[in-house]
Amino acid sequence: MVSRGRFIVYIVLIIITVLALLFLYNYRDKISRIAAPFILAAIISYLFHPVVIWLESRNIPRKYGILLIYLVFSVLVVTVMVFIVPVFINSAKELANTLPDMAAKYEGVFNKLTGFIKSSNWPSEFKNAIFREIQNGTAFVQNYISDILKKALSVFIETVSMLFNIFLSMVIAYYFLKDAGFFRESVLSIVPRKWRNWMIGTGREINSILSNFIQGQLLTALIVGVLEIIGLVIVGAKYALVLGTFGGIANVIPYFGPVIGAIPAVAIALIESPVKAVWTALVFIIVQQLDNNFISPRIIEGRVGLHPVTTIFAVLVGETFFGIPGMLIAVPVTGIIKVILKRAVDAIV
Template sequence: MPWWKEKRTYRYLFVALLVGLIFYFLYLVRGLLLPFVLAIVLVYLLNPLVERMEKRGSPRVAAILMLYLGVIIVVTSLLMYGVPRMVNQLEKLVETIPTYTDQVEQLINQIQQRFADSAMPPGVQQIVEERITWVELKAMEMVRKAIDLLLGILSNLFYIALAPVLAFYIMKDLKELKQWAISQFPRQCYADVLRLAGEIDQVFTNFVRGHLTVVLIVGVLTSLAFALIGLEFGVMLGIIAGLAELIPYFGPLIGAVPAVALALLQSKWLAVKVIIVVVIIQQLEGNVISPKILGDSIGLHPLAIIVTLLAGGHLFGIAGMLLAVPLAAIARILVKFTWEKLC
């Protein structure tokens, strides 16, 4: 019988069509995926602790509720201490933005005046002035995007608050959900499905737990260091530097730019100290922290990671850079598995 008349061929086509429809549906409701994504992150962070408590004799639901209570106490304490300081820093930043804006405008005017007084050809001067204007516009665009991001977070507070509820039900019935998912495949595929699921789960585990641990450590170290050297808004800039660690290779540079820029507006010596702090922390992160926590967690060549980050950033901005590496690692697993089966 020709392959196009076999039942197996139609079954594969049906599965491919079903997967395509599922992805298309997820694309249509992509605005509603935030609580599910956050819930999955919470599950990866909290489920190992739940399982440890369950092994010690605690009922699973009670373990989850006790863990939630502990998280609420810790988060509330941090918010009670950190939010007033963050609000004070934001208020101070709002008050000092006009001063910083005037300083930046004066610096730009000085640069433009120097180029105007130089003996450069008029065409080159025009190109340089256009580039300076372009940099200024890009800086303003970045500020607007940052404000839009903050407003977007505020507008999604309901979805963010929904994430712990979804995570609770996922963790409560996690074993049943896994068994149900496996049972949807033919028995002869169980071994392959378990292998693929295990490898993909390992990628997510390394990315979520490992990278968030690195983010926390780098954020705390950077905030403390910035506060010690007297940098204004040090805590806020340290948090930005920590979050930027989610982006491999480019993250440290992205996180350092705001701190160096603000320090430069205060004094050149402070900018030098900020650069020294950033270099020291990045050396610790690159040579001590990440190797200990992450190891070779992704399994991709550095060149492949860089290309993936550039592509993700070009297509989807910061969100694309954040998700590009784990998605590329999963794609590598799927391609490798398919190639093995075909060959």
């Protein structure tokens, strides 16, 4: 049984959390623009921090260790830009050029399906319902492709903005890593003394959640993406590099990600032949089974500690309010909220 005082504290904390989320939602555009480089810097810091600690254990000063990491990272980025990115861009351009033809072929399939339904003896109400769904599906595909082509016109501007954010994030991440102790002490200095131990404990739990999630999810996405690219190449699927990369990135989204990542590849393969679509689907199914049973359990120990139902709910809420970025950050944010609420209740009651 939960005591009356504990229950009241839970309610108050939940109300505060809801109000904070509403504030974030109302000002989400401005907040996202400001927060984006800092969030990316935090992710970079979490990725590089274990290496910084390892270099420090080898008697390399933190400042020089970070610079060494940045140097190695820059060499890797340049290598990828020179040898991999051009292949990726050419494949993506080829895929973009074939999208209208793919849409036309699928529209032809819809028309054949419509003709079959019209000639059937099914009840008229049932036919009308199916026609509406087919029309909605066709309109969705056409609008989706149109949006892609329109957005392609602003790719240059978005790329410049993205590169600036990445550069700014790398600078911020450098100071996050170099002056980690300073930031920790600065935060603790404004916290009342009686709450400092609580703050330190909460920070450690949040740090554990974020480090496990960010490092684990990105490494898992990399492995899954590589396996999907290899699998798609083996079955002879078109645009294997682009579609496998997309599948790996989508895998970061819990539960929904693997399905989102597989849909484009299977849809493209289906135009070529049903058999190719089956083989393509099998690639994603096999890789997902490997991920669920071998890769993720070994890389992401314990994950964020959320129940599957809570995870699904968090992802849906994130998508509803913030779109794809919301789906990506929903799980760690929910895990952080859970830690803060639990430790706050334990401390107050």
